[in-house]
Every structure is written in C-alpha cells, then in structure tokens.
Amino acid sequence: MxxxxxxxxxxxxxxxxxxxxxxxxxxxxxxxxxxxxxxxxxxxxxxxxxxxxxxxxxxxxxxxxxxxxxxxxxxxxxxxxxxxxxxxxxxxxxxxxxxxxxxxxxxxxxxxxxxxxxxxxxxxxxxxxxxxxxxxxxxxxxxxxxxxxxxxxxxxxxGEDIVMFYNQDMFDQYGIAIPTTMDELEDAMQQFVDAGVTPLSEGVAEYPLQHLWWQLVLQKADEDFINAYEMYDGDVDWHGEATTYATETIKDWVDKGYISKDCTGLKAEDAGQGFMNGTYPMFFSGTWWFGRFQSDIPDVNWTFSLFPETDKVVGSSxxxxxxxxxxxxxxxxxxxxxxxxxxxxxxxxxxxxxxxxxxDPEQITDEKSKELITSFNDVLANNALGFYPDWPTSTFYDELNASLQELVNGTSDMDTVLTQMEDNYNKGVESAGVKQ
Structure with a gap:
C-alpha cells in the first residue's frame, strides 16, 4: 500500500x-x-x-x-x-x-x-x-x-465467489448450449430473448447487479486498478477502459432485453427466487446460494461456472x-x-x-459440492479473487445501487452514472481519512 x-x-x-x-x-x-x-x-x-x-x-x-x-x-x-x-x-x-x-x-x-x-x-x-x-x-x-x-x-x-448459475432444463428446453465464452453468453441470451424469455435474473435494490457490474470491470482491470480501487494505492480512472466497458455492457444488455428494466426495485432474494422458480434461466450471484439451490429445487437440473474470459472473479473470504x-x-x-x-x-x-x-476433501461425499470446492480452490491457486465493489467506503454499497438503478431505468446516461460513482467514491474515501 x-x-x-x-x-x-x-x-x-x-x-x-x-x-x-x-x-x-x-x-x-x-x-x-x-x-x-x-x-x-x-x-x-x-x-x-x-x-x-x-x-x-x-x-x-x-x-x-x-x-x-x-x-x-x-x-x-x-x-x-x-x-x-x-x-x-x-x-x-x-x-x-x-x-x-x-x-x-x-x-x-x-x-x-x-x-x-x-x-x-x-x-x-x-x-x-x-x-x-x-x-x-x-x-x-x-x-x-x-x-x-x-x-x-x-x-x-x-470462502465465496460469484458464479453464473444456469438452469440446464431451460437451456435444453430451448435448445441452447451452456456458454463458455462471452460471444456464446451473449448469443445464448439473445436466443432466450428471441423466444420471449428474459435471460438474466437481476435485482438492483441490493447486491446482484453491482456484482455483475464489478465482474465486467474485472474483465478489463489489472492489478494496479484493483489496488487503487480497493487499497487506495493510486488513483482510480473512473472513465477508463474497465469502468466504461462494464457500464456500457450493462446498458447494452438492458437495451437488448437481457436484463429487465423492471428489476430496479428487486432485492437479492427476489432475484434468487426468480431463478429457483424457473422464470429466468441465468443468475449471476454468490456461492452462498449453492446449498439453497440443492435443497430448495432438488428436481431442477442446474449447473454453474465462473464468468467467461476473465482473470479475476468477484469474491473473497x-x-x-x-x-x-x-x-x-x-x-x-x-x-x-x-x-x-x-x-x-x-x-x-x-x-x-x-x-x-x-x-477434509475425502469427507466431502456430494459430487456437486466437490465440484464447487475444486472451482474455488482453483481460483485461490490462481490468485484470482477480485474482492467486491462496495468495500472502499461505508456508503458506497447504497450509492452504487442507486447509480445502477438510474442506468437501468434510463434516468441517467452512462457518462452521468460514471461521474456520479466517481464523486461518491472520492467523497467517501476522503471523509474516511484513508488517503490524501
């Protein structure tokens, strides 16, 4: 630092x-x-x-x-x-x-x-x-x-990280393959939209959409950006490649119907329930949902993977x-x-x-749980944890959600949203006295 x-x-x-x-x-x-x-x-x-x-x-x-x-x-x-x-x-x-x-x-x-x-x-x-x-x-x-x-x-x-959950039954129903690249992900979402299905279960009133936004940032961010953002070691370029790409992508996915404009008032539990009840085929959220999906939707065939084409993933201890x-x-x-x-x-x-x-790995008898633990261990081995976007200031969680709500409902354009994020971030860091 x-x-x-x-x-x-x-x-x-x-x-x-x-x-x-x-x-x-x-x-x-x-x-x-x-x-x-x-x-x-x-x-x-x-x-x-x-x-x-x-x-x-x-x-x-x-x-x-x-x-x-x-x-x-x-x-x-x-x-x-x-x-x-x-x-x-x-x-x-x-x-x-x-x-x-x-x-x-x-x-x-x-x-x-x-x-x-x-x-x-x-x-x-x-x-x-x-x-x-x-x-x-x-x-x-x-x-x-x-x-x-x-x-x-x-x-x-x-430990925990944020993964993409897929309803395999819905993918099979519509003849769509589980994606492994960004092109395949966007193609799969477009196929669902063409079939009249909103692909991504989202909630902007709480953490789900800000986690997706941060994952998109991490696709383009390097270690210097992460250290500046999370550890105050340097300046954050709020209008640079990483944040611009993430914010543009969210706006683009809303415009294309991949994300519903009606999700601005939905909380995390609403988004999780939307995936569990089969309304949406995809849900990008934390591994803390894994056990609930196993117990609450035992008859649904679902799977998961890390977000495609990224060296860093949202997550931490x-x-x-x-x-x-x-x-x-x-x-x-x-x-x-x-x-x-x-x-x-x-x-x-x-x-x-x-x-x-x-x-003790030998005591983990559930195969799906073994897959989850193996995935997280690989993330640790690759030093791939990218932390969370709201950590730098005590008010940034609510401020990020508010900015993303404006982006999704169209009341603010992308540049306004990024400037608002930048102002809130800088004010919060300054008031905390952790950086000069």
Whole structure:
C-alpha cells in the first residue's frame, strides 16, 4: 500500500476509540463475566444454507462442550449492515456475530474501537494456519481500517465467489448450449430473448447487479486498478477502459432485453427466487446460494461456472465472525469461533453446498459440492479473487445501487452514472481519512 499515507490531524478525529485497538483478545477493557450461563450469537444466514446448517451444528457442539446456552438471533443482512455501529456501541451488542468483510464494514468498526483485537486468540487456536493468503486479507486491518495488514479483527471459516448459475432444463428446453465464452453468453441470451424469455435474473435494490457490474470491470482491470480501487494505492480512472466497458455492457444488455428494466426495485432474494422458480434461466450471484439451490429445487437440473474470459472473479473470504469490544464473554466467543473451524463443522458445510476453508476433501461425499470446492480452490491457486465493489467506503454499497438503478431505468446516461460513482467514491474515501 505504497500510496497509503499516515492519518493527519484533520482525519484523526475519524478514528474514534483507536486506543482500544491495542487491547488484546481475551481481555480488552471490558470486564469479563465470571461463570456465564449463556452467550448471544447473531448471524444472517438462511437455515437451509450451507453456513446456516454448519453453524447450527457448531452451536450444538458449543453447548455440549461448555454447558453454556446459546441465545441465537437471526438478523437480516440489511439489519446488521445498516445498524452495526449503533448496536455495537450499546448494551444490546451480541457476544459474537457475523459481519461483512472489507474496509467500509469490518475495517470501519475496527478503526472505531468497536471490535475486539483477536491476535491472542489467533495465536492460541492457530487460526492463521488455516486462514492464509488472500483469505486472511479480509480479517486483518490497520489503524485506519484498511484491510490486508495490521491486527486480526475477524475470522472467516469459508470462502465465496460469484458464479453464473444456469438452469440446464431451460437451456435444453430451448435448445441452447451452456456458454463458455462471452460471444456464446451473449448469443445464448439473445436466443432466450428471441423466444420471449428474459435471460438474466437481476435485482438492483441490493447486491446482484453491482456484482455483475464489478465482474465486467474485472474483465478489463489489472492489478494496479484493483489496488487503487480497493487499497487506495493510486488513483482510480473512473472513465477508463474497465469502468466504461462494464457500464456500457450493462446498458447494452438492458437495451437488448437481457436484463429487465423492471428489476430496479428487486432485492437479492427476489432475484434468487426468480431463478429457483424457473422464470429466468441465468443468475449471476454468490456461492452462498449453492446449498439453497440443492435443497430448495432438488428436481431442477442446474449447473454453474465462473464468468467467461476473465482473470479475476468477484469474491473473497466469506463473511467474518467478530467479537464486539463490549462483549463480557470474549473467551467463550472465541471458543465458538474455533468450533466453526473444526473438522466436523467444516465437513458438514462442504457436504451442504458450502465452500469450507479447512474441510477434509475425502469427507466431502456430494459430487456437486466437490465440484464447487475444486472451482474455488482453483481460483485461490490462481490468485484470482477480485474482492467486491462496495468495500472502499461505508456508503458506497447504497450509492452504487442507486447509480445502477438510474442506468437501468434510463434516468441517467452512462457518462452521468460514471461521474456520479466517481464523486461518491472520492467523497467517501476522503471523509474516511484513508488517503490524501
């Protein structure tokens, strides 16, 4: 991060509670409760997802091992994303919770002193022997909240990337081949449009379309662009080849009917359901859907692949387990996190359609799950993870969605959309004090 400079006095006020960052795991400044009888855990995974199944088992194991009752509360993705700072700065904070990785989320909370430093627990449990390379980047943050270096504030136990899901039955019904190149992808989408079918299930109110936009950016982006965008190491050319190509392609696909103009108000769940119920033959989204597709549409013949013709793919480690600084049960929280990395829980995740980072390959009996894990391992081996587009600032997730909504519904042209993205990005980075 050669372009990252030290925080000056004007930006120092942003890093509230930074002195708390030196607190070691297992202690901190919060008094630890003696002989606790319960622990509060929050996450936002669906019960029938791979993570949901695996973590439910982890809670059972935790209760068996400790005799401490788990008070589990399922929250929504949006509940935690929008309210985390306020919640963690109150007495309502859980003892351990799932949280989004990246500078604008876990990094921001770490820089504000709201998350516990986990360095001692990493040493105690040897988590850094399982979480290595690019998987570790999203768990470590420096004093400015920038990922990739510094101290541990979050622990992942799975990986994820964004893939193209295909309804093989619909492709067969219309006599269309599963594409392997960009030309074949666009040809397949055109054939569906000609048959009166909108090919891509999309939702612009939440993350699906911004992930597609970022994947198109990654087709043209080099390492310098990614480092500038994600790590603030250099300037981002918002009207250069990568962003222009991605934005033009989205507009072109909307104009051709590959993406419905009516998707601007749809959320991720709406888009996923549109694929599962057979309305759309394609869905570009995360491997976190894999387990649900296996359990929810067992009679549908579906397949998946990485996006064609790209060296980088959207994805990273999975979300993080974090321990709020206000927790009085940090040791128990760390024990629970360690159980999620155990062989039993990791293997269960793998056989449920997830992408565990520490499973025994010989214990993964489901062939489709093996295919998924092999695909992700290849991505790791090729250093192909390209992270996510909303990470650089705390407000960019909503701002990207708003810009893409204007692009899809035609209220703003491409140049206006790119300028709006650029302005929002620069304002967010400047206000965070992470770059000068």
């Amino acid at each position: 050669n372009g990252l400079k030290k925080l000056v006095a004007a930006g120092a006020a942003m890093v509230l509670g930074v002195t708390c960052l030196s607190a070691c795991g297992g202690g901190g400044e919060t008094a630890q409760e003696e002989n606790p009888t319960s622990i509060k855990i929050w996450h936002y995974e669906e019960d029938n997802s791979a993570q949901g199944k695996a973590w439910a088992r982890a809670m059972e194991i935790f209760e068996e091992q400790t005799g401490v009752k788990v008070e589990f509360e399922k929250k929504s993705f949006e509940q935690i994303r929008q309210n985390a700072s306020q919640i963690l700065n109150s007495d309502e904070a859980p003892d351990v919770m799932e949280y989004n990785k990246g500078n604008a989320t876990a990094g921001l909370l770490a820089s504000q002193g709201l998350l516990s430093n986990l360095n001692d627990y990493v040493d105690q449990y040897g988590w850094d022997e399982k979480i290595t390379g690019s998987l570790a980047d999203t768990g470590k943050y420096n004093e400015l909240g920038v990922m990739g270096s510094g101290d541990w504030y979050g622990i992942t136990n799975y 999975g979300n993080l387990w974090v321990i709020p600084e206000n927790s009085a049960k940090k040791d128990l929280a760390a024990q629970f996190i360690d159980i999620t990395l155990s062989d039993e829980v990791q293997n269960l995740m793998g056989n449920s359609g997830g992408v565990p980072i520490a499973a």
